[in-house]
Amino acid sequence: MEFDLSKPQQLLQKSARDLFARDCSAKRVRELMATDTAFHPELWSAVADQGWLGIHLDESVGGLGLGAVDLAVVAEEMGRACYPGPFLGTVWAATLIAEANSKSKHLEPLTTGAAKGAVAYLEPDAGWCPENVQLKATAAGGGFKLSGRKSFVSDAGLADVIVCVARTGDGLALLAMPAKTSGVTITRTPALDQSRKLYDVDFAGVTVAADDVLSVGQAAETALARSIQVATLATSADMLGGMQWMIADAVEYAKTRQQFGKVIGSFQAVQHMCADMLLLTESSRSAIYFAAWALDAEPASAARAISTAKAYSSDASREVANRAVQVHGGIGFTWEHDLQLYYKRSKASEILFGDATYHRAQLADLVFSA
Amino acid sequence: MDLGLTPSETKFRDELRAWLKTNLPAKKVKTAESGTEYFDYLKNWQRKLFEGNYAGVSWPKEFGGRGASFMEQAIFQEELALADAPERMGTIGQGLVGPTIITVGTEEQKKRYLPAILSGEEVWCQGFSEPNAGSDLASLETKGIREGDDFVVNGQKIWTSYAHIADQCMLVVRTDMTAAKHKGMTCLLVDMKSPGITVRPLKMMSGDSGFNEMFFSNLRVPAKNVLGKVNEGWNVAITALSNERANLGTGLYVVFKRNLDAVLEHARKLRRNGKPVIEDPVIRQKLAQSYLDLEVFRLNTTRSLSNLNKTGVPGPEGSIQKLYWSELNQRNAQVAMEVLGPYAQLTNFDDGRWVYNYLRSRGNTIEAGTSEVQRNIIAQRVLGLPRSY
Numbered sequence: 001m002e003f004d005l006s007k008p009q010q011l012l013q014k015s016a017r018d019l020f021a022r023d024c025s026a027k028r029v030r031e032l033m034a035t036d037t038a039f040h041p042e043l044w045s046a047v048a049d050q051g052w053l054g055i056h057l058d059e060s061v062g063g064l065g066l067g068a069v070d071l072a073v074v075a076e077e078m079g080r081a082c083y084p085g086p087f088l089g090t091v092w093a094a095t096l097i098a099e100a101n102s103k104s105k106h107l108e109p110l111t112t113g114a115a116k117g118a119v120a121y122l123e124p125d126a127g128w129c130p131e132n133v134q135l136k137a138t139a140a141g142g143g144f145k146l147s148g149r150k151s152f153v154s155d156a157g158l159a160d161v162i163v164c165v166a167r168t169g170d171g172l173a174l175l176a177m178p179a180k181t182s183g184v185t186i187t188r189t190p191a192l193d194q195s196r197k198l199y200d201v202d203f204a205g206v207t208v209a210a211d212d213v214l215s216v217g218q219a220a221e222t223a224l225a226r227s228i229q230v231a232t233l234a235t236s237a238d239m240l241g242g243m244q245w246m247i248a249d250a251v252e253y254a255k256t257r258q259q260f261g262k263v264i265g266s267f268q269a270v271q272h273m274c275a276d277m278l279l280l281t282e283s284s285r286s287a288i289y290f291a292a293w294a295l296d297a298e299p300a301s302a303a304r305a306i307s308t309a310k311a312y313s314s315d316a317s318r319e320v321a322n323r324a325v326q327v328h329g330g331i332g333f334t335w336e337h338d339l340q341l342y343y344k345r346s347k348a349s350e351i352l353f354g355d356a357t358y359h360r361a362q363l364a365d366l367v368f369s370a
Numbered sequence: 371m372d373l374g375l376t377p378s379e380t381k382f383r384d385e386l387r388a389w390l391k392t393n394l395p396a397k398k399v400k401t402a403e404s405g406t407e408y409f410d411y412l413k414n415w416q417r418k419l420f421e422g423n424y425a426g427v428s429w430p431k432e433f434g435g436r437g438a439s440f441m442e443q444a445i446f447q448e449e450l451a452l453a454d455a456p457e458r459m460g461t462i463g464q465g466l467v468g469p470t471i472i473t474v475g476t477e478e479q480k481k482r483y484l485p486a487i488l489s490g491e492e493v494w495c496q497g498f499s500e501p502n503a504g505s506d507l508a509s510l511e512t513k514g515i516r517e518g519d520d521f522v523v524n525g526q527k528i529w530t531s532y533a534h535i536a537d538q539c540m541l542v543v544r545t546d547m548t549a550a551k552h553k554g555m556t557c558l559l560v561d562m563k564s565p566g567i568t569v570r571p572l573k574m575m576s577g578d579s580g581f582n583e584m585f586f587s588n589l590r591v592p593a594k595n596v597l598g599k600v601n602e603g604w605n606v607a608i609t610a611l612s613n614e615r616a617n618l619g620t621g622l623y624v625v626f627k628r629n630l631d632a633v634l635e636h637a638r639k640l641r642r643n644g645k646p647v648i649e650d651p652v653i654r655q656k657l658a659q660s661y662l663d664l665e666v667f668r669l670n671t672t673r674s675l676s677n678l679n680k681t682g683v684p685g686p687e688g689s690i691q692k693l694y695w696s697e698l699n700q701r702n703a704q705v706a707m708e709v710l711g712p713y714a715q716l717t718n719f720d721d722g723r724w725v726y727n728y729l730r731s732r733g734n735t736i737e738a739g740t741s742e743v744q745r746n747i748i749a750q751r752v753l754g755l756p757r758s759y
Contacts, residue, residue: 001379001441002372003669003676009371069371251753266756268742271749278748279690286669287662293373308662360658361651367661368634368648 003289005073013073019046020081026338029082033194033341037158038084047083048113053090056230057098062111068230068295072237072288079241079349082341084195086116088238088352089155092231093117093163097176099223100215106161106176118159118179119227120150120201128354130165130172130224135203137166137173142210144168144175146183146203154352156186156199163214164203165224172221174214181206193348195341229295229306232353236288236309239317239349242342243281246324249339250274253328264327273323280316287312304366311359314350321346373672375445382442383449389422390453398456409535412459416490425488426464430472433484440679443620444672451624454631458621462532463487463494465617467540469684470610471559474598479559483538497527497541497560497584498607504529505743507542508551508604512586514543514558516593521545521558523566523589529737533569533582536562540610541591542603555603557610559595566590576729614738615688616678620671622695626664626702629727632720633657633706640710647709657709660702667698686751689744696734696741703731 005013023046032038047053056071057063064070071091078087094110096119109115125132135148146166156162162184164175179186183206191198215223251274254265264270291309294302321343325332332339354362375383395415419425420434428443429435436442458464468487471479486492503510512525523543533539539560546554560567566589571579598606637648637657647653674691678684706724707714714724735741749755 001375001444001672001676003673004680005371251755254755263756265749266758268746268749268758271753271755271758272742272745274753274755275693275745275748278753279693282687282690283666283670283694286673287666289371290373290669293371297372297374304665308665311658311662312666357655360655360662363658363661364654368637368654368657 003286005069005289009070009073012070013077015050016052016074016077017080019050020077020083024081024083026082026341029084029195029341032084036188036197038195038197039158040085043083044085044116045113047085047087051112053087053113054094054111057094057111058102061098061102062108063098067292068233069289069292071230072233072292075234075237076241076244079238079345080245082195082242082345086118086155086158086196088196088231088234089118089153089159090116091234092119092154092227093159093161095230096163096174096223096227097214099226100174100220104176104212104214106163106212110161115160116155116158117161117163118153118156118199118201119231120153120156120162120164122150122152124149124151126152128358130221133165133167133172135164135166137164137168137175137208139168140207143208143213144173146175146206146208148203150201150203151189153186153199153201154196156201157188157197159186162201164201164208165220168216171217172224173216174220174223175208176212176214177206177208183207191348193344195345196348225303228353229302232306232310233288233292233295235349235352236284236291236306236313239313239346240281240284240288242346242349243277243284243313243317243320246320246339246342246346247274247277247281250277250324250327270327273327277320277323280320284309284313284316304363307359307362307366310353311356311363314356314359317346318350379442379445382438383445386424386446386449387453389424390449390455393418393422394453394455409459412456413490415456416459420489425490426468426484429468429484429488433472433480434488435484440675444675447620447623447671448668451627454628455624457625459490460487460493461617461621462496462536462540463492463538465621466496466610466614467494467538469613469617470540470606471597473609474606476594478594479597483559486537492537493532493535495530495533495536495539495562495582496610497530497533497539499529500526501528505740507607508555510542510544510555512541512543513547514545514556514591516545517590519593520590521556521593521596523558523560523586523591525586527584527586529572529581530569530584531581531737533562533584534571534579538562539584540597542607545603546601549601552604554601555607556600557597557603557606558591559597560589560591564589564591574730574733576726578726578730611739612684612686612688615692615744616674616684620675622699623664623668623671626667626695626699629706630657630660630664630702632723633660633702633709637709640713642711647711653709656705660705663698663701667695670694686747689739689747689752692738693741693744693748699731699734703728 051064052074054063055066059065097104097107110117137144159179162179166173183204185202187200189198257264287309291305294305331337423436426435427438427446428440431437500510514521514523541558541560545556566587568585570583640647713719717725
């Protein structure tokens with residue numbers, strides 16, 4: 001039993017950290033944020049070339065054949081760098097297709113980075129439980145016909161492939177299609193975190209061919225649940241990387257900023273905020289890496305572990321962000337300081353895949369009814 | 371990253387499970403820190419653990435331990451929690467004094483003291499705090515003056531848990547009055563039956579007498595009972611406190627888990643507003659937070675033991691653990707009160723368990739270093755911020 005990254009995982013961590021330190025500076029993130037899609041082709045292919053889009057997926061579908069822990073390592077480093085671009089949408093779509101129908105022609109382009117993906121899941125009602133999916137798919141010519149709106153879809157504006165989660169008479173259906181399919185309209189919804197954009201996706205009588213039906217019914221629901229666990233893990237790890245950046249930045253500032261003739265880090269009120277940030281960050285780390293391990297190694301406890309990790313780190317990440325700004329004082333509240341990037345990304349990640357209140361409710365159902 | 375068990379860890383766990391099946395005490399005696407019936411119950415359990423070679427899982431074999439790894443120690447704690455085993459007796463001896471003797475003690479001291487700690491024959495207390503030396507431990511004033519082969523001790527200690535039942539005491543005294551305050555201290559191992567010691571119990575707000583005042587009047591301690599070196603007692607005390615922070619939490623998981631399970635049981639049975647309390651969505655949120663906080667505590671503990679397995683030495687990051695469990699226990703004691711509603715305040719409901727837990731947990735953020743001192747340690751010794759005093 002070893003609760004630490006293995007040697008190869010430490011190497012992976014280092015190469016991801018080095019890559020983003022070199023190619024994903026805050027300056028570049030800010031330039032990309034100001035664009036409609038926050039996308040940079042070279043930054044994207046740098047990640048795709050490493051195989052990280054399918055790091056946790058089987059080699060037979062173009063993945064690296066590693067695990068969820070390795071995915072978490074990469075996602076953590078992305079969070080530390082505020083990596084812009086459609087990583088989450090693509091990884092979620094690839095995982096969902098791999099779980100639902102690994103023979104689908106849409107899968108391999110996503111794992112290799114040749115294509116970018118998005119999962120159209122939430123609807124205007126915006127509940128994270130699958131019961132909230134109401135968008136109707138009506139059987140038509142072996143495939144389905146789709147009409148309705150999906151909202152809060154991460155990365156859809158860049159996507160080549162959209163996977164739509166829809167409701168049929170036989171339960172949920174997972175339907176993959178090119179984003180350019182006739183009747184699909186993608187509209188950006190301006191939001192807090194400009195490093196990862198959100199979109200509405202409208203389906204106006206869209207025809208989905210039989211080939212593009214990944215899965216229907218129980219199998220679709222199982223695949224969806226598993227893919228959400230993987231994407232929730234990646235989101236939590238992204239928050240962890242952000243926390244790591246924020247505590248390092250706040251402690252560094254506290255060591256240099258002087259008031260009353262002393263560095264502010266010598267005052268206990270400031271020290272105690274920093275100590276709390278470390279406790280919150282390290283406790284998140286324990287919860288997140290356990291969840292990553294459980295996803296692959298202990299499926300029976302994966303749902304609890306993921307909800308524990310997301311609930312804890314959602315609250316922790318917000319608290320770390322608040323303390324980091326407070327330690328900085330006025331400068332931490334400016335547009336000019338890079339903290340604002342992390343402050344916003346942390347809030348967006350807290351919401352994504354359910355905040356602590358949502359996951360506590362999940363845990364109550366999982367643990368107390370057992 | 372591999373939390374799966376190795377073949378030898380699996381073997382350890384399976385043997386432990388089988389052992390627990392036949393050796394767990396059938397009858398449960400309720401918690402009450404000063405009660406002698408409870409004390410005997412824990413003492414018998416400790417004896418059983420010792421006989422089964424489970425008393426000191428990660429301690430060296432030659433001193434009565436099992437010589438296993440810290441990961442096996444972690445497995446041991448989790449299995450005890452799963453089996454709803456009694457809590458451990460003698461946390462000061464096992465968690466704090468023993469590991470310090472292993473680190474800095476002489477061979478003779480190791481032979482003399484360690485096996486008796488594990489078997490439960492000797493209970494230890496820790497003479498650190500004084501009326502004028504609490505968080506600022508290094509300003510302690512109790513004197514130890516060398517006279518021939520002895521140190522003659524005069525002064526007073528306070529907040530000494532278990533002094534009223536202890537057989538031995540790890541005592542820190544000032545032996546060089548002229549040196550800087552961190553430099554002139556010495557750590558002594560003291561037989562509590564020696565003449566010159568008066569113990570006066572202090573009542574906690576819970577009504578129990580778990581801690582005490584100790585007065586020393588010409589107490590003679592043989593020089594061979596110096597732990598570590600003369601005038602280097604500060605480092606010995608820090609070693610002891612680091613071990614305390616690293617070890618205390620591991621045993622507490624068992625206690626906290628049992629409390630949460632009992633609260634859940636009540637939440638299922640108690641009815642309020644025409645339905646079981648556990649169906650109240652606000653209570654569910656709070657209980658889920660209790661559950662996940664405790665789960666994170668378990669994972670933090672496993673992670674720190676995994677780290678200890680590599681480094682061998684508990685570091686200042688143990689303060690994170692202390693800070694975490696003390697505040698967690700206070701939050702969870704509060705949630706228990708909310709679940710139970712008006713019943714929570716009855717001292718004859720569940721033998722007063724919930725009143726006791728609530729009041730006793732209030733002390734958690736003060737004992738073994740206040741939360742403020744833990745945050746100072748984290749800020750200064752882990753994050754590298756400058757000293758504030």
